Amino acid sequence: MDLRFTPEQEKFRAEVRAWLGANLERPWSQEVRDPKHDASSLVEVRRAWQKKLLAAGFLGMGWPREWGGRGATAIEEAIFTEELYRADAPQVPNFLGISLLCPALIHHGTEEQRRRFIPKILDCSEIWCQGFSEPGSGSDLASLRARAEPDGEHFRIYGQKVWTTFGPWADWIFVLARTDMEDRYGGITFFLMPIAQKGVEMRGIRQITGESEFGEVFFDGGLARREHIVGKIGEGWKVAMTLLGYERGGSTLAYPAEYDRYLGGLADGLRENGTLARADVREKLARLVVENEVMRGNGMRNLANIASGNAPGAESSIEKIFWSEYAKRLTDTALDLLGPQAQLRDTQPQARPDVNWAYEFLWSRAGTIYSGSSEIQRNIIAKRVLRMPTK
Amino acid sequence: MQFALDEDRALLARSTRELLEKEAPLATNRQIMESEPSGYSKALFRQLGELGYPSLLLSEDEGGLGPIAFAAVLQEMGRVALPGPFLDLALAIKLLAGSSEDAAKKWLARASAGEALVVLARGESLASGDPSAASARFTNGRVQGLKRFVPFGAEADAWIVETSSGLALVERPTSGWNAKALPTIDHAQRFAELVLDTPGVLLCDAAAARGVLDDVDRLGALGASALLLGLSERALEITVAYTMERQAFGVPIASFQALQHRAADMLLQTESTRAAVYRAAFAAEHQPEQAAYLIAVAKAWAGPAARLVCGEAVQMHGGVGFTWEYDPHVYLKRVKTLEQFYGSTRAQLDRVLHARGW
Numbered sequence: 001m002d003l004r005f006t007p008e009q010e011k012f013r014a015e016v017r018a019w020l021g022a023n024l025e026r027p028w029s030q031e032v033r034d035p036k037h038d039a040s041s042l043v044e045v046r047r048a049w050q051k052k053l054l055a056a057g058f059l060g061m062g063w064p065r066e067w068g069g070r071g072a073t074a075i076e077e078a079i080f081t082e083e084l085y086r087a088d089a090p091q092v093p094n095f096l097g098i099s100l101l102c103p104a105l106i107h108h109g110t111e112e113q114r115r116r117f118i119p120k121i122l123d124c125s126e127i128w129c130q131g132f133s134e135p136g137s138g139s140d141l142a143s144l145r146a147r148a149e150p151d152g153e154h155f156r157i158y159g160q161k162v163w164t165t166f167g168p169w170a171d172w173i174f175v176l177a178r179t180d181m182e183d184r185y186g187g188i189t190f191f192l193m194p195i196a197q198k199g200v201e202m203r204g205i206r207q208i209t210g211e212s213e214f215g216e217v218f219f220d221g222g223l224a225r226r227e228h229i230v231g232k233i234g235e236g237w238k239v240a241m242t243l244l245g246y247e248r249g250g251s252t253l254a255y256p257a258e259y260d261r262y263l264g265g266l267a268d269g270l271r272e273n274g275t276l277a278r279a280d281v282r283e284k285l286a287r288l289v290v291e292n293e294v295m296r297g298n299g300m301r302n303l304a305n306i307a308s309g310n311a312p313g314a315e316s317s318i319e320k321i322f323w324s325e326y327a328k329r330l331t332d333t334a335l336d337l338l339g340p341q342a343q344l345r346d347t348q349p350q351a352r353p354d355v356n357w358a359y360e361f362l363w364s365r366a367g368t369i370y371s372g373s374s375e376i377q378r379n380i381i382a383k384r385v386l387r388m389p390t391k
Numbered sequence: 392m393q394f395a396l397d398e399d400r401a402l403l404a405r406s407t408r409e410l411l412e413k414e415a416p417l418a419t420n421r422q423i424m425e426s427e428p429s430g431y432s433k434a435l436f437r438q439l440g441e442l443g444y445p446s447l448l449l450s451e452d453e454g455g456l457g458p459i460a461f462a463a464v465l466q467e468m469g470r471v472a473l474p475g476p477f478l479d480l481a482l483a484i485k486l487l488a489g490s491s492e493d494a495a496k497k498w499l500a501r502a503s504a505g506e507a508l509v510v511l512a513r514g515e516s517l518a519s520g521d522p523s524a525a526s527a528r529f530t531n532g533r534v535q536g537l538k539r540f541v542p543f544g545a546e547a548d549a550w551i552v553e554t555s556s557g558l559a560l561v562e563r564p565t566s567g568w569n570a571k572a573l574p575t576i577d578h579a580q581r582f583a584e585l586v587l588d589t590p591g592v593l594l595c596d597a598a599a600a601r602g603v604l605d606d607v608d609r610l611g612a613l614g615a616s617a618l619l620l621g622l623s624e625r626a627l628e629i630t631v632a633y634t635m636e637r638q639a640f641g642v643p644i645a646s647f648q649a650l651q652h653r654a655a656d657m658l659l660q661t662e663s664t665r666a667a668v669y670r671a672a673f674a675a676e677h678q679p680e681q682a683a684y685l686i687a688v689a690k691a692w693a694g695p696a697a698r699l700v701c702g703e704a705v706q707m708h709g710g711v712g713f714t715w716e717y718d719p720h721v722y723l724k725r726v727k728t729l730e731q732f733y734g735s736t737r738a739q740l741d742r743v744l745h746a747r748g749w
Binding site: 001002003004005075267271276282283285286287289290291293294295297298300301303304305307308314315318321322375377378379381382383385386388389390391 | 392393394395396397400459631634635642643645646647648650651652654655656658659662663665666667669670673674677678684685688691692737739740741743744747749
């Protein structure tokens with residue numbers, strides 16, 4: 001047992017931290033409260049940030065060198081992401097392209113596809129979104145009904161996708177659609193499609209935060225070219241499962257780092273309000289500190305297991321339940337303890353100066369729903385770890 | 392980074408499990424809890440002494456294996472809800488090993504060999520498992536005062552008594568003391584109320600005692616957390632096994648999603664306890680600057696987590712979960728003691744905030 005980082009890993013962390021100190025102009029929570037910004041100009045801030053990360057060699061660090069990687073270990077990737085969250089850096093706009101599509105292309109794509117798409121994903125000249133969920137197919141993704149009809153050697157797509165994260169700013173979409181309406185898994189194919197074309201319409205969906213960070217896409221005969229199918233026809237489910245396996249890696253230490261920053265902001269607020277000495281307040285704050293530190297311990301254990309060559313299993317379900325449900329408890333408690341100031345919109349000068357509590361409170365409601373709801377994660381644990389039977 | 396135990400410690404954990412499964416399975420332990428007047432098997436404790444278990448907590452230089460091995464062994468003892476003063480004895484040995492008094496050396500040798508039971512006598516209040524300033528006195532070579540919730544206090548051969556003047560070693564005398572049982576709901580741990588007016592030897596003064604006790608308190612919290620991990624782990628196992636066997640509406644009740652989700656939460660709590668306990672044990676052995684904080688985190692987590700897990704074990708067994716015959720209540724009761732002693736949850740939460748400067 002050794003839960004320490006090696007001197008080399010600590011050196012890497014110091015380098016990342018120094019780079020962030022020199023290159024991050026201001027934390028994201030300060031950026032978003034600048035009145036000069038609107039939703040689109042904030043995307044441009046994120047695009048500029050992604051270009052900086054690319055230039056510094058920090059994108060796709062774990063990929064093969066050929067595709068811009070540096071052969072970074074899982075631990076280095078986790079350290080890097082942890083430092084990004086600790087510093088409150090902007091999220092790159094092309095996170096879906098980088099974390100989901102690129103691994104799928106590296107594993108299942110053709111050489112031509114890799115050359116055509118990966119460079120533009122990395123330099124953010126083409127932003128990607130994901131077309132998986134449908135109004136009738138969420139947790140039960142394989143029940144999806146979007147269909148691909150042959151048109152010469154190409155396909156025309158019909159149907160609707162929804163909860164399309166970052167869709168309103170995306171240039172391209174990777175889509176799961178049926179090339180066979182009967183075969184539940186083998187009838188699904190993985191298509192890459194430009195959004196700006198006849199027969200594809202993207203509409204923003206207004207969320208409980210007021211913003212339209214996700215959207216819905218209507219397909220009415222949009223063209224999907226044969227050379228833009230990833231994997232073979234009918235292999236879409238397999239490709240999708242590969243990339244979803246990538247979805248929860250690397251960020252295992254990131255959430256505890258972010259929540260630790262929030263806890264610092266909460267303690268500062270309580271001290272300013274003169275309530276930090278109250279026994280009831282202290283107990284609530286301390287429980288949140290304990291839970292976050294336990295989450296970090298889970299993350300270190302997962303990371304150590306990945307570093308020892310074990311494939312992540314049910315740990316990712318535990319991790320997902322833990323961070324997403326914790327975010328609700330943390331923000332619930334913060335709004336309770338900090339009072340109405342914490343409900344002020346972050347653009348108000350009277351708002352808390354550090355954490356955007358009101359936004360985080362609302363945004364935390366999404367975490368237990370997206371990317372496999374808490375209920376789905378519990379099903380996974382019961383079936384795959386505890387081996388409890390299906391009826 | 393590596394989470395798994397190294398070879399020596401993994402071997403120790405395996406052989407401890409084999410030993411306890413053979414000598415102290417829960418069924419045997421339950422008989423001892425109910426029929427043995429002392430509340431534990433002295434024969435087993437002698438055996439553990441011969442094998443070197445009681446001094447495991449000492450550093451490798453002192454003949455032990457250190458905190459990680461200690462946690463691994465206590466996890467195994469938690470799994471079978473082992474009755475007896477193992478943790479209390481280990482803490483007393485750790486304290487005696489730090490003293491240069493002749494009396495301490497004599498009792499250290501006997502306690503390490505499993506020939507004598509030495510325990511700490513600290514608390515005085517009925518309202519808290521966390522000792523506050525002692526009002527027991529040490530004057531003119533005599534210890535006088537009242538001590539409560541002394542673990543296996545009536546069975547011990549010697550007590551290390553916290554007094555206002557420091558820590559005093561008291562050999563069980565033939566007269567000048569009185570013990571009353573303070574039976575809690577826990578079957579695995581006996582407590583006594585001691586009234587003492589007896590000769591004793593001062594091991595250290597009050598100022599030195601604070602440092603010594605801080606150290607012992609940390610290790611006690613770590614040990615209790617490891618016991619809580621073992622209890623949670625086993626309570627989850629027997630509960631899932633029960634739901635696989637028990638049929639309702641023609642199917643095993645394990646197939647019901649309501650129970651699956653409860654079991655998933657039990658696993659989440661238990662696995663999180665595992666990560667927290669071993670992270671704390673690793674810090675206790677290798678990262679002293681983080682040990683106080685991470686042990687407080689582990690204990691503050693492990694108690695409520697184990698209570699949830701063992702409470703769910705009772706619930707998911709249904710009616711039989713409320714019977715004396717079935718095992719879940721033994722686990723739940725044990726958890727309650729471990730939660731309130733060895734640094735209560737509330738005391739650990741204070742330590743956590745203190746460590747953060749809040």
